[in-house]
Amino acid sequence: MILVFLLITGVSLGLFGTLPSTVELANPKSNLATEVFSSDMKVLGKYYLENRTNIKFRDLDSNMVHALIATEDARFRDHSGVDILGLGRVLVKTVIGGHEGSGGGSTLSQQLAKMLFPREAKQSKLKMVVRKLKEWVIATRLEREYTKNEIMTMYLNKFDFVNNAVGIKSAAKIYFNKSPDSLKIEESAMLVGMAKNPALFNPVRRPEISLQRRNVVLSQMLKYNYLNQKQFDSISKRPLTLDFHAEDHNEGLATYFREYLRDNFLKKWCAENKKPDGTEYNIYKDGLRIYTTINSKMQRYAEEAVREHLTELQAQFTKECKRKRNNPFDYRVNQEEIKSIMNQSVKRSDRYHNLKLSGMSDDSIQDNFKTPTPMTIFSWQGEIDTTLSPMDSIRYYKGFLQTGFMSMEPQTGYVKAWVGGINHKHFKYDHVKVGKRQVGSTFKPFVYAVAIQEGYSPCLKIPNVPVTIAYDDKEWTPENAENDDNGKMMTLKEALAKSVNRISAYLIKQFGPQAVIDVARKMGITSPIDVVPSICLGTPEISVYEMVGANSTFANKGTWTEPIFVTRIEDKNGKVLQEYTPRTEEAMSEEKSYVMLALLKGVVESGTGARLRFRYKLTNPIAGKTGTTQNNSDGWFMGITPDLVSGCWVGAEDRSVHFANITEGQGASMALPIWAKYMQKVYADKSLKVSQGDFEKPAKRIEINMDCAKYENEQSDGVENFDPEEFK
Numbered sequence: 001m002i003l004v005f006l007l008i009t010g011v012s013l014g015l016f017g018t019l020p021s022t023v024e025l026a027n028p029k030s031n032l033a034t035e036v037f038s039s040d041m042k043v044l045g046k047y048y049l050e051n052r053t054n055i056k057f058r059d060l061d062s063n064m065v066h067a068l069i070a071t072e073d074a075r076f077r078d079h080s081g082v083d084i085l086g087l088g089r090v091l092v093k094t095v096i097g098g099h100e101g102s103g104g105g106s107t108l109s110q111q112l113a114k115m116l117f118p119r120e121a122k123q124s125k126l127k128m129v130v131r132k133l134k135e136w137v138i139a140t141r142l143e144r145e146y147t148k149n150e151i152m153t154m155y156l157n158k159f160d161f162v163n164n165a166v167g168i169k170s171a172a173k174i175y176f177n178k179s180p181d182s183l184k185i186e187e188s189a190m191l192v193g194m195a196k197n198p199a200l201f202n203p204v205r206r207p208e209i210s211l212q213r214r215n216v217v218l219s220q221m222l223k224y225n226y227l228n229q230k231q232f233d234s235i236s237k238r239p240l241t242l243d244f245h246a247e248d249h250n251e252g253l254a255t256y257f258r259e260y261l262r263d264n265f266l267k268k269w270c271a272e273n274k275k276p277d278g279t280e281y282n283i284y285k286d287g288l289r290i291y292t293t294i295n296s297k298m299q300r301y302a303e304e305a306v307r308e309h310l311t312e313l314q315a316q317f318t319k320e321c322k323r324k325r326n327n328p329f330d331y332r333v334n335q336e337e338i339k340s341i342m343n344q345s346v347k348r349s350d351r352y353h354n355l356k357l358s359g360m361s362d363d364s365i366q367d368n369f370k371t372p373t374p375m376t377i378f379s380w381q382g383e384i385d386t387t388l389s390p391m392d393s394i395r396y397y398k399g400f401l402q403t404g405f406m407s408m409e410p411q412t413g414y415v416k417a418w419v420g421g422i423n424h425k426h427f428k429y430d431h432v433k434v435g436k437r438q439v440g441s442t443f444k445p446f447v448y449a450v451a452i453q454e455g456y457s458p459c460l461k462i463p464n465v466p467v468t469i470a471y472d473d474k475e476w477t478p479e480n481a482e483n484d485d486n487g488k489m490m491t492l493k494e495a496l497a498k499s500v501n502r503i504s505a506y507l508i509k510q511f512g513p514q515a516v517i518d519v520a521r522k523m524g525i526t527s528p529i530d531v532v533p534s535i536c537l538g539t540p541e542i543s544v545y546e547m548v549g550a551n552s553t554f555a556n557k558g559t560w561t562e563p564i565f566v567t568r569i570e571d572k573n574g575k576v577l578q579e580y581t582p583r584t585e586e587a588m589s590e591e592k593s594y595v596m597l598a599l600l601k602g603v604v605e606s607g608t609g610a611r612l613r614f615r616y617k618l619t620n621p622i623a624g625k626t627g628t629t630q631n632n633s634d635g636w637f638m639g640i641t642p643d644l645v646s647g648c649w650v651g652a653e654d655r656s657v658h659f660a661n662i663t664e665g666q667g668a669s670m671a672l673p674i675w676a677k678y679m680q681k682v683y684a685d686k687s688l689k690v691s692q693g694d695f696e697k698p699a700k701r702i703e704i705n706m707d708c709a710k711y712e713n714e715q716s717d718g719v720e721n722f723d724p725e726e727f728k
Contacts (some may be wrong), residue, residue: 024166030158034286035287039294039416046247053657055157082107112155113135175190215236253303254565256424261290264434273577287572288572290572293566293567294417298682299419320659329632337656349390372392373389373390398657403648408645409643410552410645411555414564431544440537441626442631443627446516446525446550446627449523450515451492452588456492459492462491471532480502485500494606496603496604505533523587524550524585527540547636548563560586566580568580603623604622620693621693633652635667641692644690648674
């Protein structure tokens with residue numbers, strides 16, 4: 001007894017090595033996950049080294065507290081960190097009596113000390129004894145520093161329940177898809193049972209022995225009167241029912257958004273913002289709280305719409321590709337071009353970079369890519385385990401149609417849904433903000449906006465005849481995609497509704513490419529745009545993010561509002577570190593933007609977007625624009641309603657992979673259905689309160705005549721009475 005007393009005194013005085021200081025005990029280091037919240041306060045995801053989010057004692061269910069005390073430390077409320085009676089039991093029953101099942105003598109406080117200040121690996125017996133005594137001292141000091149409830153909460157926050165579930169909040173979510181305060185008795189008992197050996201009592205890998213261990217915990221609760229016999233008999237017969245949701249950056253809602261947020265937005269923010277001690281914030285350790293504008297319901301509806309449409313469209317496209325000699329490439333692509341495309345993809349792959357870093361020669365890398373290997377590949381029907389060469393897998397993935405979809409509130413700039421691709425595990429590239437593709441006819445509204453700003457009426461008639469534009473010692477004469485209305489007089493509204501190329505060429509000839517670019521810039525388009533007349537047909541490569549933001553200008557009474565996706569960032573204690581508000585710019589007057597909406601409504605009423613009415617039964621006021629690029633490589637749709645503006649692109653990774661004909665390959669077939677399915681779901685959810693009403697008419701009188709019958713009777717302004725020969 002004297003020897004033990006002297007040893008403990010020596011340990012507490014630091015004679016056998018340093019102990020944690022009072023400051024360290026008061027502020028134990030713990031890696032906290034950064035949480036990403038939706039606007040409706042759902043956790044979209046986390047960034048972490050350890051998937052831990054701390055909770056308070058008040059967030060624990062009483063059954064969890066009772067199960068933990070009954071199983072791990074029955075005298076928890078009575079001792080001061082070291083349980084002398086418990087140690088006596090261990091000495092008599094375990095050491096002297098040899099009963100290994102009689103339990104250990106470590107209190108919850110000692111176990112917490114061990115977790116907070118871990119032991120060194122492979123210690124001698126003497127060092128292990130000293131280490132154990134240190135834990136006794138640390139436990140008693142923890143008891144002085146914290147209340148019993150705080151110690152228990154710290155223990156549950158710190159414990160690793162395996163399967164990326166560190167801490168009770170993560171464990172409750174991952175194993176039962178619940179919060180800690182809503183766990184049932186048997187669920188709490190199962191989690192407490194894991195404390196003895198989480199790897200052994202892993203309910204995912206070893207459900208049978210986990211069930212046995214759970215019932216041991218229930219029996220302990222019966223023993224210490226936390227359950228009565230009737231409750232025990234009933235609960236112990238229940239099966240081990242999990243609702244297991246593994247947390248992974250490739251799983252859950254908004255995977256592409258979360259990855260863009262991590263790799264682009266937060267990486268830059270952490271580099272530019274410092275903690276009070278001058279160091280950078282670390283999203284994997286510092287427990288930041290990121291509040292986003294994403295609505296979890298809208299995000300889910302957007303992902304469902306993508307999955308529903310592209311499952312069908314992909315089946316149709318795959319069937320077509322099987323008939324191609326160059327599957328999945330267009331028949332006009334020769335073998336040298338295909339070889340070049342494939343080699344570029346090889347050199348962009350992670351496998352190539354890893355092999356290159358390992359010192360492998362180019363010839364050996366080529367052989368490696370031609371060697372069949374077991375792998376798991378993506379399909380819309382589920383993952384497939386197969387054996388393919390890496391080169392064949394690259395070609396297999398070339399045949400998949402990709403997508404980018406974004407939805408935002410035009411008035412606030414808040415991005416409500418962001419779908420950057422079809423499956424983040426297998427296709428990492430984001431097609432909302434990172435990817436840029438030719439926008440086709442969805443660029444034409446910028447051309448028409450210039451005309452409207454110059455006072456042109458939607459009723460102005462222009463002949464649908466060839467227009468030749470000379471520039472840079474060249475001449476350019478675009479043709480229409482369809483010939484039905486060639487030679488006819490067409491109003492601007494009709495021409496935009498039917499996406500007539502010749503009319504767009506006429507307008508850009510009148511005002512010049514730079515005037516169109518200037519308008520696009522005011523509406524938030526930042527991508528490079530060449531000062532050439534062909535931009536009127538949509539040759540610029542622009543992101544979905546920019547296009548949706550630009551089209552929101554029309555719904556927001558002519559004011560461009562920058563799309564934003566983060567409202568504020570807080571530290572682990574709830575202190576606001578930064579708040580965000582969108583930039584705005586007046587791009588056109590309220591009256592002119594309303595006229596543009598009237599033009600764009602024509603696309604849905606009688607133009608290329610009419611299937612929104614007859615196929616998808618969306619009868620509310622909708623403005624929109626379809627877009628299709630050369631060879632059907634890109635399909636677009638921009639849809640505008642008073643409360644939501646959303647845009648979608650669909651196409652393959654390579655422009656040489658596309659539908660053979662425009663029936664399936666146009667924007668109205670590839671992209672529009674995703675928008676339609678999304679809006680059907682949004683409108684059906686009344687809790688979202690998304691209006692199906694009309695756009696608000698300006699209070700000020702609109703000077704531009706929008707009554708075409710009346711316009712016919714007015715004196716011509718001279719623009720429509722011209723000789724068609726001047727356009728040749």
